Amino acid sequence: MEKCPDCGAPDPVHDTHGVSYTYKDRHTTISSVAGYHCAQCGGVTLDRAAVERYDDLVAAFHRRVDDELVDPAYIAAVRRKLKLDPREADDVLGTGCGDMARYEAGRAHPHPSTVRLLKLLDRHPELLGELHG
Ligand SMILES: [Zn+2]
Structure with missing residues (x-):
């Protein structure tokens, strides 16, 4: 060249x-x-x-x-779609106690694996049952 x-x-x-x-x-x-x-x-x-x-x-x-850089409002919208309160969402998703509330308030950033799990559940909310127990 x-x-x-x-x-x-x-x-x-x-x-x-x-x-x-x-x-x-x-x-x-x-x-x-x-x-x-x-x-x-x-x-x-x-x-x-x-x-x-x-x-x-x-x-x-x-x-x-x-x-x-996921929008905190998106996280809250998916959680509500799944009919979970923030504490239940922490339990089901395996995030730390109080983490969902912090993500939704924009005070902490979820790990990319958490974001991908939320996107999956957004598209396939019926899979939520697979995460219980
Ligand atoms: Zn050059």
């Missing part, structure tokens, strides 16, 4: 290393990215074989950030 397609700087270096990535003000490093890295602008032109893995890692990061 003769020059960077982003900024036109000459001779981007072919290398494999981590690339920083930002989504909704959250930062991560995508590890071991193979491609032409531009020292001038930090841009990278991925090797064809590296594109799928990079896209998968970026998509996974988006999902994790979106789960972490």
Whole structure:
């Protein structure tokens, strides 16, 4: 590759290393990215074989950030849909005592696994019975 397609700087270096990535003000490093890295602008032109893995890692990061930033009102809406009070929801979902109330008040963030469980129960509330006892 003769020059960077982003900024036109000459001779981007072919290398494999981590690339920083930002989504909704959250930062991560995508590890071991193979491609032409531009020292001038930090841009990278991925090797064809590296594109799928990079896209998968970026998509996974988006999902994790979106789960972490879940709207407290959504959590409360799903809980009400399941006809549980916050204390019962803690019991059924396995969250700590008082956690649901804190999530709904926006005073704490649920773990992504809790958010995914809530999304599953939102789509399939009939599965709630599987979590009892
Ligand atoms: Zn560049």
